[in-house]
Amino acid sequence: MSGRLPSGLLVSAMLRRCNDVGGFGVVLAKGDAGGGTILVVVTRPGEPDRLLERGPGPTGESILIDSTPAAGTDGGIADYWRRRRSRDPDLWVVELDVAGAEQLVAETLLMV
Structure with a gap:
């Protein structure tokens, strides 16, 4: 067992936290609830749009990329993201418009 929370739960937590601080968040593509990557x-x-996701750091720990x-x-x-999703149907794509x-994202995706 990896000790990671399911992707669907992490997405829900991220959207709730975004909403709680006055931001707006939406799921653009729903992936695998248990283990899909979250983009x-x-x-x-x-400001220019950016893409963030969890990935491996230089020493194996999870970092925000x-x-x-x-x-x-x-x-x-x-x-x-549409090209990536065509190759990985388990990929979640979430859009956030929120200060900070x-x-x-880091606090939500990197929590253990």
Whole structure:
């Protein structure tokens, strides 16, 4: 057993926390409730959108990774996550519009 909480529970917690601090969050694509990867689209007015997800750090611990495609990449963020989802139907895609989104995502996805 990995000790990680199910993905569906983590997504619900992230959306609730976002709502509790006055932000807006929505599930763009629902993945596997037990173990799907969670990709978070962070949107803020006047700022470029970003993609965040949990991944392995240099020493094996879980860290938050910025998976935003490089500027000029074909199609942008929406096309990127749709391509990923076509290869991984278990992928969750969540969009958050909230101040301090990176901290909220890290605190939710990196909790043990």
